[in-house]
Amino acid sequence: MNLLLLEESDFVSDARVVISGRRLSHVTDIHQASIGDTLRVGRVNGLMGAGVIQVLDTHQMVLDVTLTETPPVSLPLTVLLSLPRPKMLKRSLQTMTAMGVKRIVLMNSYRVEKSFWQSPWLAENKLREQLVLGLEQARDTLLPEVVFEKRFKPFVEDRLPAMLQGKRGLVAHPGDSGRYCPRQLTEEIVLAIGPEGGFIPYEVEKLEACGFERIHLGSRILRVENAIPVLISKLFD
């Protein structure tokens, strides 16, 4: 936790917050902070700054906060991620959030196991926990938006064209076809990432028909959890 993220409900006045639970434990156990210490804080979807510990006991921590800094810039990127298995979903959400992605579409594709859609980790509060961990890691405050698209064809045919309007669509697909991942882009990108095993040819063709370009990362095939940071760091260097 490189930033203590403050929820609206933590504020008892404009400049004072009261913290308990997981964040209190982290500050006492990991940071081993004391009264008078200054912590880096940020308000969800708001400014960042410093918080000075006024009260600290086993039940609560009271901080006086000064919030003046804007959060780091976001990436001009929407990720369409084929729903990964729950453990990988959690890590992927944290990674994307930490790297500055603000629009995430969790979508279905042929090789997504149906059971993944039943995961308790898709509940709104569970998803939000992962996003918060990503923000705390990267010192950011802007929560990404996460959308579900449980049916591939209606999504790609009916909603994706509007989402792609004015943006460049890229579909990451291992293999000889397509070009090597472009680098240091500045335009708005919509990046589609397949499940373990990849998109099936029909899906790549549907995305191409919608205007997406095929890209790859060379002959080494990476797991989704590594492909995400590698693709993002090449696209927006």
Next chain:
Amino acid sequence: MNLLLLEESDFVSDARVVISGRRLSHVTDIHQASIGDTLRVGRVNGLMGAGVIQVLDTHQMVLDVTLTETPPVSLPLTVLLSLPRPKMLKRSLQTMTAMGVKRIVLMNSYRVEKSFWQSPWLAENKLREQLVLGLEQARDTLLPEVVFEKRFKPFVEDRLPAMLQGKRGLVAHPGDSGRYCPRQLTEEIVLAIGPEGGFIPYEVEKLEACGFERIHLGSRILRVENAIPVLISKLFD
């Protein structure tokens, strides 16, 4: 498993292997392969090619193999990784191996918890399991070399200067000092990566005294498991 990695002990003749255990289960359960199917195979530290299934039952699989392709190129990179917690170590080893790193030094630093050095995952056969998973993922056959350096100062003072000879040393260290991670390098690199919480200033200074340059990845602080693929994909684009 995008490549079936063949051990020396699998070969019953130059062109025939017998497989059992984990790999057999994977081929039957995940790939759902049958007699006559062709699998992508590679000999540990040797050539890659195709294997045709001759026999397949619950106990064993017999393949006739033709090995003619060289494995993908390795990175001109040695990674000095501060020993991460066991779960992250496993993932980091797989990631580095999948991305083509062939020399890995697991080293101590101040913020490495002493207990991490007691992990059963540091046993030679356990480490090798992770490397094999990385090779199978990326379709490579060349096992990385993994070395332990359990004491920071003697390592950096006595052995690192020779290791750095003719190479460029970079130490990834978040913060305002140092330059942004360089890209598309072609020279031999030795890259030092700190533990969660980073190197302490003394350690960065010792590495700098040895000839290392400080680099960073911007204001967003990434977890080690993400910093590894991001650094590698920027350095060797």
